[in-house]
Amino acid sequence: MKNRWSLSLALLDLLSAIAAWTLFYIARTTVIEDKVFVPNETFYLGASVVPVGFLLLYALQGTYLNVKRLYRLKILQLTVFASFFGSILLFFLLLLDDDVSSYRSYYLSFSILLVCHLFLTLLPRLGLITWMINQLRKKNQGFKTLIFGGSERAVMIFNEVRGQKHNVCTFIGYVNINGSDRMLDDQLPYLGHIQNLEDILLNHQEVEEIIIAIEPSDHDRLQKILARIHNFNIVVKVLPDMYELLSGKLKMTNIYGALFIELNRDVMPLWQQAMKRFLDIFLSIMAVVLLTPLYILCAILVKLSSPGPIFFLQERIGLNNQPFQIIKFRTMFVNSEPNGPQLSSSNDSRITPIGRFMRKTRLDEFPQFINVILGHMSLVGPRPERQFYIDQIIQQEPQYALLNRVRPGITSWGQVKYGYAENVEQMLDRMKFDLLYINNRSLALDFKIMFYTFAIVIKAKGK
Numbered sequence: 001m002k003n004r005w006s007l008s009l010a011l012l013d014l015l016s017a018i019a020a021w022t023l024f025y026i027a028r029t030t031v032i033e034d035k036v037f038v039p040n041e042t043f044y045l046g047a048s049v050v051p052v053g054f055l056l057l058y059a060l061q062g063t064y065l066n067v068k069r070l071y072r073l074k075i076l077q078l079t080v081f082a083s084f085f086g087s088i089l090l091f092f093l094l095l096l097d098d099d100v101s102s103y104r105s106y107y108l109s110f111s112i113l114l115v116c117h118l119f120l121t122l123l124p125r126l127g128l129i130t131w132m133i134n135q136l137r138k139k140n141q142g143f144k145t146l147i148f149g150g151s152e153r154a155v156m157i158f159n160e161v162r163g164q165k166h167n168v169c170t171f172i173g174y175v176n177i178n179g180s181d182r183m184l185d186d187q188l189p190y191l192g193h194i195q196n197l198e199d200i201l202l203n204h205q206e207v208e209e210i211i212i213a214i215e216p217s218d219h220d221r222l223q224k225i226l227a228r229i230h231n232f233n234i235v236v237k238v239l240p241d242m243y244e245l246l247s248g249k250l251k252m253t254n255i256y257g258a259l260f261i262e263l264n265r266d267v268m269p270l271w272q273q274a275m276k277r278f279l280d281i282f283l284s285i286m287a288v289v290l291l292t293p294l295y296i297l298c299a300i301l302v303k304l305s306s307p308g309p310i311f312f313l314q315e316r317i318g319l320n321n322q323p324f325q326i327i328k329f330r331t332m333f334v335n336s337e338p339n340g341p342q343l344s345s346s347n348d349s350r351i352t353p354i355g356r357f358m359r360k361t362r363l364d365e366f367p368q369f370i371n372v373i374l375g376h377m378s379l380v381g382p383r384p385e386r387q388f389y390i391d392q393i394i395q396q397e398p399q400y401a402l403l404n405r406v407r408p409g410i411t412s413w414g415q416v417k418y419g420y421a422e423n424v425e426q427m428l429d430r431m432k433f434d435l436l437y438i439n440n441r442s443l444a445l446d447f448k449i450m451f452y453t454f455a456i457v458i459k460a461k462g463k
Contacts, residue, residue: 005067005132012124013058017051020117027112032105050090054117057082066134068143069235075125133168142168143235145205148194148225149213150174150181157213157239158184160437169209171251175200177214177221181345194225201232209235211260227398230405248251268441276443280378284369291366298329298363305354308334311367315385319407324376327367327382331355341388345422359420362457368410380446381409382434385427392424393431403434406441409455413437413445 025032025046029037043065061078091110136142147154161169173189175197176182182190192200201207209230212222226236237260268276301312312330315323336350344351351359358364371377377384382403385393393400414433421427437445
């Protein structure tokens with residue numbers, strides 16, 4: 001269903017863009033140039049390229065990612081922005097070099113293009129979204145929803161949602177949090193206890209929303225639940241308290257009349273995510289090419305420092321808990337962990353003399369540009385760790401699991417502020433900075449972290 005709606009909207013946008021370009025070109029030829037419209041190379045070029053360009057722009061906005069959750073005001077915002085930005089780009093790429101009698105003709109051409117595209121795109125979109133909303137409001141056609149909790153609070157929330165005039169939730173069951181809370185048994189199927197949360201979600205993969213019916217002030221329990229479900233693509237809603245409203249980590253949503261606060265699980269807009277990945281690949285390729293002489297020098301120094309390989313490969317855990325081999329210049333003597341995983345310290349005797357310098361300047365991290373190109377890592381992101389230490393950290397702080405929502409990075413806020421960790425306690429301290437990063441991700445913050453990392457490399461002040 002979700003894919004069908006995404007394809008329907010994309011096809012509608014494609015036809016609208018073709019129609020808008022055709023109408024614009026006819027109006028421009030007959031009204032501005034006072035000529036008879038005859039299709040030419042420019043017209044056919046535009047009819048082939050322009051619709052595809054607009055589809056790419058819509059995709060960068062995230063329009064087609066979750067069409068089922070679009071609403072009329074949102075589609076209006078997306079359409080106005082894309083039409084204005086796309087028309088400006090199109091005007092400069094295809095129309096600016098055309099021969100016209102005056103600048104007034106330029107302004108009129110742009111206005112016709114913008115109006116044609118805006119209205120021919122917006123009206124069909126609004127029609128499709130309105131039809132989609134009506135479908136969701138039909139019985140058993142709404143978002144498949146679970147309630148976490150079986151207390152009086154859960155009963156109150158269930159009755160409130162079910163009683164809404166424009167309810168789009170289809171409840172499939174509930175999961176109790178306290179063993180004695182089973183007050184929803186008469187109204188919903190009981191799916192199990194929160195202790196078996198992962199198994200419940202795996203057995204009910206149709207779940208699209210979770211409503212957590214616990215006290216909003218119970219932040220510790222809420223964070224533990226979120227840490228366990230972060231790998232599932234499920235919308236989580238809670239009732240707010242003043243702390244959550246002031247923290248800025250949550251956002252209000254009035255989609256389909258919902259009365260909850262929806263957790264903002266990814267603060268970086270899709271276009272910034274796309275730009276971030278493009279910059280990751282582009283800058284990493286440039287770095288590998290331009291730093292080749294430095295790579296050769298480092299390889300020679302590592303080889304002369306002690307017997308053993310030039311590169312050090314180690315399994316780390318990355319995006320969505322997927323393991324990968326991180327690549328670094330070797331800074332320790334071979335077989336430095338005979339008794340299992342062991343973190344390094346400031347005066348670690350296992351580190352070679354050249355390795356100590358490379359750690360201070362972060363030169364040992366430079367081969368990780370290859371990891372970035374391969375998609376294992378990003379230039380900026382939380383520091384990837386070994387599963388051995390992740391298991392220990394999660395026992396003390398379950399929120400650590402949230403860091404794997406994004407690609408790990410060569411450098412990070414925690415790495416800049418804290419440097420290498422010598423024990424699990426220091427890992428937890430560094431994690432606070434990385435959690436702060438993923439809750440405030442932006443390209444501007446990435447550039448700031450890269451700037452400070454560059455300063456550390458130049459000053460050789462890394463820990």
